[in-house]
Amino acid sequence: xxxxxxxxxxxxxxxxxxxxxxxxxxxxxxxxxxxxxxxxxxxxxxxxxxxxxxxxxxxxxxxxxxxxxxxxxxxxxxxxxxxxxxxxxxxxxxxxxxxxxxxxxxxxxxxxxxxxxxxxxxxxxxxxxxxxxxxxxxxxxxxxxxxxxxxxxxxxxxxxxxxxxxxxxxxxxxxxxxxxxxxxxxxxxxxxxxxxxxxxxxxxxxxxxxxxxxxxxxxxxxxxxxxxxxxxxxxxxxxxxxxxxxxxxxxxxxxxxxxxxxxxxxxxxxxxxxxxxxxxxxxxxxxxxxxxxxxxxxxxxxxxxxxxxxxxxxxxxxxxxxxxxxxxxxxxxxxxxxxxxxxxxxxxxxxxxxxxxxxxxxxxxxxxxxxxxxxxxxxxxxxxxxxxxxxxxxxxxxxxxxxxxxx
Amino acid sequence: xxxxxxxxxxxxxxxxxxxxxxxxxxxxxxxxxxxxxxxxxxxxxxxxxxxxxxxxxxxxxxxxxxxxxxxxxxxxxxxxxxxxxxxxxxxxxxxxxxxxxxxxxxxxxxxxxxxxxxxxxxxxxxxxxxxxxxxxxxxxxxxxxxxxxxxxxxxxxxxxxxxxxxxxxxxxxxxxxxxxxxxxxxx
Numbered sequence: 120x121x122x123x124x125x126x127x128x129x130x131x132x133x134x135x136x137x138x139x140x141x142x143x144x145x146x147x148x149x150x151x152x153x154x155x156x157x158x159x160x161x162x163x164x165x166x167x168x169x170x171x172x173x174x175x176x177x178x179x180x181x182x183x184x185x186x187x188x189x190x191x192x193x194x195x196x197x198x199x200x201x202x203x204x205x206x207x208x209x210x211x212x213x214x215x216x217x218x219x220x221x222x223x224x225x226x227x228x229x230x231x232x233x234x235x236x237x238x239x240x241x242x243x244x245x246x247x248x249x250x251x252x253x254x255x256x257x258x259x260x261x262x263x264x265x266x267x268x269x270x271x272x273x274x275x276x277x278x279x280x281x282x283x284x285x286x287x288x289x290x291x292x293x294x295x296x297x298x299x300x301x302x303x304x305x306x307x308x309x310x311x312x313x314x315x316x317x318x319x320x321x322x323x324x325x326x327x328x329x330x331x332x333x334x335x336x337x338x339x340x341x342x343x344x345x346x347x348x349x350x351x352x353x354x355x356x357x358x359x360x361x362x363x364x365x366x367x368x369x370x371x372x373x374x375x376x377x378x379x380x381x382x383x384x385x386x387x388x389x390x391x392x393x394x395x396x397x398x399x400x401x402x403x404x405x406x407x408x409x410x411x412x413x414x415x416x417x418x419x420x421x422x423x424x425x426x427x428x429x430x431x432x433x434x435x436x437x438x439x440x441x442x443x444x445x446x447x448x449x450x451x452x453x454x455x456x457x458x459x460x461x462x463x464x465x466x467x468x469x470x471x472x473x474x475x476x477x478x479x480x481x482x483x484x485x486x487x488x489x490x491x492x493x494x495x496x497x498x499x500x501x502x503x504x505x506x507x508x509x510x511x512x513x514x515x516x517x518x519x520x521x522x523x524x525x526x
Numbered sequence: 527x528x529x530x531x532x533x534x535x536x537x538x539x540x541x542x543x544x545x546x547x548x549x550x551x552x553x554x555x556x557x558x559x560x561x562x563x564x565x566x567x568x569x570x571x572x573x574x575x576x577x578x579x580x581x582x583x584x585x586x587x588x589x590x591x592x593x594x595x596x597x598x599x600x601x602x603x604x605x606x607x608x609x610x611x612x613x614x615x616x617x618x619x620x621x622x623x624x625x626x627x628x629x630x631x632x633x634x635x636x637x638x639x640x641x642x643x644x645x646x647x648x649x650x651x652x653x654x655x656x657x658x659x660x661x662x663x664x665x666x667x668x669x670x671x672x673x674x675x676x677x678x679x680x681x682x683x684x685x686x687x688x689x690x691x692x693x694x695x696x697x698x699x700x701x702x703x704x705x706x707x708x709x710x711x712x713x
Contacts, residue, residue, distance in 0.1 A: 481707075
């Protein structure tokens with residue numbers, strides 16, 4: 120197909136891409152300029168490498184992709200090593216698409232039960248004393264099961280972690296002055312759903328923030344550019360993206376996202392509402408489907424987290440849950456943050472099941488799906504499901520999910 | 527140390543700054559943050575344009591009114607493609623169910639605890655492909671039609687600022703606050 124290389128080295132010198140432009144023939148027989156990946160040299164020490172670039176690249180051998188659906192997009196947890204999610208792989212859950220917002224025109228209105236209702240520009244927000252923390256975010260509808268050939272990304276890829284920078288709500292609210300008697304506020308996004316949630320004021324004031332940066336750069340549009348609410352440990356939906364308005368009130372607004380959605384059926388036909396906290400959860404991310412393992416030493420790896428505080432311990436079972444051993448936690452263990460765990464295991468080649476379970480600093484132990492059903496009833500809703508995930512290790516080394524069924 | 531701390535607080539209060547305690551390396555330290563006095567106090571036009579929320583007590587409902595029949599045509603034109611001809615068929619979320627309904631679909635009739643949410647949500651987010659395009663009269667009409675389809679209001683019920691918040695939603699009695707607390711109990 121390649122007709123002629125046109126001064127490849129010259130092009131490479133002006134391009135950060137590990138690719139050259141070449142004349143290639145289309146199926147219609149036309150000659151066109153197209154990007155063709157550089158062939159990989161047999162010995163990279165014998166060929167001048169690509170020049171420095173304006174933007175870094177990801178190796179062409181690393182195919183890291185989210186799995187998008189109509190409403191969300193899932194982080195490839197099983198392809199990551201560590202606890203900071205690359206920003207372009209952070210999960211998404213949108214209710215009216217990703218809006219395009221010019222930061223010059225961005226405004227945040229704070230009104231309601233405040234002494235001084237105000238409109239802030241993005242520059243105003245950035246001038247206020249800032250705050251940075253690493254914390255996970257998780258959609259409360261983050262559990263899928265049903266077949267053996269599922270990856271951690273498909274099971275619970277609606278969680279990611281970033282370093283967030285912005286203004287603490289306690290700092291921001293000082294600029295407007297909260298009136299006595301105020302107990303909630305409405306947070307409203309400027310997406311096509313103009314999505315709203317009611318947030319309890321007292322707890323949001325403890326550690327909630329208005330974030331404008333993620334992993335050192337401005338928020339990605341998918342994560343709320345130019346500014347979002349960030350409430351560590353609470354279900355992701357409350358951390359309203361593209362936030363444009365905060366109305367302080369003495370009662371919740373009972374918006375659609377806190378009544379018809381983000382509520383769950385529990386026992387006795389009851390519907391649980393305002394279930395904010397993300398309970399502790401862990402998942403093995405290696406070895407899992409689709410990898411195949413060999414007999415011998417295997418380092419079992421994964422992540423654990425809790426919306427209620429720090430991970431206290433993670434235990435790993437290599438005998439289908441009969442016995443549990445302590446895994447090593449990667450320091451530092453942060454509050455309300457993905458924590459990496461490891462456990463060295465010698466696989467004898469016999470079929471078994473492996474799993475991890477976390478205990479958080481409140482003493483909460485990650486439950487099995489059966490314990491959740493016992494607690495919430497057979498008709499339990501799909502939010503806030505955090506069961507122990509078991510992986511079948513087959514005799515031939517294939518690792519498959521153990522699907523759960525409760526109906 | 528205590529003395530120093532209270533001194534800082536006194537100074538902070540004297541300077542019209544609120545002192546706050548923060549943890550630093552496990553120790554409480556006092557940081558007095560000033561009020562930066564940023565932000566524009568001219569907010570009226572933005573409140574007028576953006577403050578569209580409706581609370582369960584009816585605060586935020588605009589003037590206007592409609593009967594269930596007023597919503598039939600708008601529903602067919604703008605909603606039925608996603609929610610079905612009678613509101614039961616989908617393909618997107620079913621809105622209508624017989625009362626009492628034991629099916630899985632979470633509808634306005636069997637799951638929504640407040641009628642005011644219907645107005646708030648339709649006005650801000652629907653139709654999905656033309657969000658925010660409906661007039662207040664159209665929103666009242668759609669709410670009336672959907673509530674009537676769910677047998678929650680009679681066909682001569684006039685929906686308006688006063689009457690909408692008075693509608694008793696059957697699902698409200700099922701709602702309970704979160705009882706999970708962390709600790710050893712699974713809930």
